[in-house]
Amino acid sequence: MxxxxxxxxxxxxxxxxxxxxxxxxxxxxxxxxxxxxxxxxxxxxxxxxxxxxxxxxxxxxxxxxxxxxxxxxxxxxxxxxxxxxxxxxxxxxxxxxxxxxxxxxxxxxxxxxxSSHLFDAGGQIYNVSALVNNKFEIDMPAYERQGRINLSVFFSLTYGIGFASVVSTLTHVALFNGREIYKQYRRASQSVKVDIHTRLMRKYKDIPNWWFHLMLLVSMVLSLVMCIFMKDQVQLPWWGLNFAAGLALVFTLPISIITATTNQSPGLNIITEYIMGLILPGKPIANVCFKTYGYISMSQAISFLNDFKLGHYMKIPPISMFIVQCIGTIIAGTVNIGVAWWLLSSIENICQDQLLPPNSPWTCPGDRVFFDASVIWGLVGPKRIFGSLGNYNALNWFFLIGALGPLLVWLLHKAFPSQKWIKLINLPVLLGATAAMPPAxxxxxxxxxxxxxxxxxxxxxxxxxxxxxxxxxxxxxxxxxxxxxxxxxxxxxxxxxxxxxxxxxxxxxxxxxxxxxxxxxxxxxxxxx
Structure with missing residues (x-):
């Protein structure tokens, strides 16, 4: 067939x-x-x-x-x-x-x-709306009245393992792929043997580098304009935008390697939320924006590379791929915003599963986790959750576990080179296995x-x-x-x-x-x- x-x-x-x-x-x-x-x-x-x-x-x-x-x-x-x-x-x-x-x-x-919900000490759903003042910042007297935020035990463990996963990505790639990355970097400026796919693709005109530079410049300028002239609504300062872009740049290569070899992509959501939560506590919109520019930018970069890799094997002209991606991004972004605006204005109690009728399809599990994360890391801040003022400060030890775990696997691989299965232990994937839970x-x-x-x-x-x-x-x-x-x-x-x-x-x-x-x-x- x-x-x-x-x-x-x-x-x-x-x-x-x-x-x-x-x-x-x-x-x-x-x-x-x-x-x-x-x-x-x-x-x-x-x-x-x-x-x-x-x-x-x-x-x-x-x-x-x-x-x-x-x-x-x-x-x-x-x-x-x-x-x-x-x-x-x-x-x-x-x-x-x-x-x-x-x-x-x-x-x-x-x-x-x-559960991904936030709880008070009595097991009830935390009243987050009471914590937000008219500037979308934390109302400290209201927070002190309600007390500390509590998480389900699975939700808290997931955050701890997420700490380990993001750090292990850097260690794993440095140990197992560092030499290969260095060799490829040195070969980039030299003439190298090309494969059949590259040879066939050379008949097409390549994308001028200034196209990418111009798109980066336009995107950064528009984002900076938003941060400077809409600072009350966005809350993210201009240096926060540059910091987020730098994080995305640093992590794109190692996470791309993990994605290319395993089809699983460790996320930067936790580390970006943690960093901005420490720098600007009490500002949830700033935290969400920093997370978007840091994590989503890297994720979209990997998706962009994935599309071009597929186009390379399918022998699609690079310029055609670039144009289609630009047009698709504009259409998708416009439609997404329009649909979201329409849903939020037309469906009563959308995403509030406690108020929706049974079996409603509008529970938004992914958006619920995104919202709760903005409360944990942005509104309340990691110091009051995972720091000295919170209940979950011991979870910070997972950062050390994530840093040392790949080293242990690498040493075992070197000690027993005949055991091929040891090299297949990929701790960023193993530790990040439950990163999608919840909402998964x-x-x-x-x-x-x-x-x-x-x-x-x-x-x-x-x-x-x-x-x-x-x-x-x-x-x-x-x-x-x-x-x-x-x-x-x-x-x-x-x-x-x-x-x-x-x-x-x-x-x-x-x-x-x-x-x-x-x-x-x-x-x-x-x-x-």
């Missing part, structure tokens, strides 16, 4: 099936059967919930759940899947149970075991690891010819099918509020999974111990 015909058949199947978990039977998106067996047990639902617990036995029949946060598992190399699986098991099934049930770390039982949940990881293992190990090993011919085509077809059906469902049913209501549309049925288990903590809908 030709790849085109296979793509079309797989797309039709994906398109037709998504109407079931996407509209008719949404519970198939998160099948947490342990909760069905124990509908009144908080502990059982904490263990079995794929959305708010450990996700033991939870799985999904929805491709959007499988490929939403970690991208398609069909295109990730098997050693990267193993590293992600190892990090996931270490955090989710070793550290978290010990922290919650074993030692009750940070009064873990007072709060949900898995255990059901996302369970399915991603299982599907990735099946296709990248068993199918590759026993049906290598099929894997080489159809694997990437299948991944693209599944993505395209659910995307087309998702758009169709939205415009034909969701916009007209056409919905059905039965057991299969009422979520995963694990309502008790987010309940606290400490004595005397009272939360609506939860039993009191």
């Amino acid at each position: 030709s790849r085109g015909k296979f793509f079309f058949i797989a797309l039709i199947c994906s398109f037709a099936w998504f109407v079931v978990p996407g509209y008719l039977f949404p519970t198939l998106s998160t099948i947490s059967w342990v909760c069905w067996i124990y509908p009144k047990s908080v502990t059982a639902q904490q263990i079995g919930s794929g959305m708010g617990g450990l996700g033991i036995g939870a799985f999904s029949l929805d491709w959007t759940v499988i490929a939403s946060y970690l991208y398609s598992p069909l295109i990730s190399p098997f050693f990267a899947i193993v590293n992600v699986a190892a990090g996931y098991v270490l955090v989710m099934y070793m550290l978290l149970p010990i922290a919650y049930w074993g030692v009750n770390l940070y009064n873990a039982k007072n709060f949900a075991i898995f 949940t255990t059901v996302n990881f369970n399915c991603w690891i299982v599907v990735g293992t099946i296709f990248n190990y068993f199918v590759f090993r026993y049906r290598k010819q099929w894997w080489q011919r159809y694997n990437y085509v299948l991944s693209a077809a599944l993505d395209a099918g659910v995307a087309v059906m998702g758009v169709l469902l939205y415009f034909s049913l969701t916009t007209y509020e056409k919905s059905i209501s039965w057991w299969g549309t009422n979520g995963e049925h694990c309502d008790l999974a987010t309940c606290p288990t400490a004595k005397g903590i009272v939360v609506d809908g939860c039993p009191v111990y």
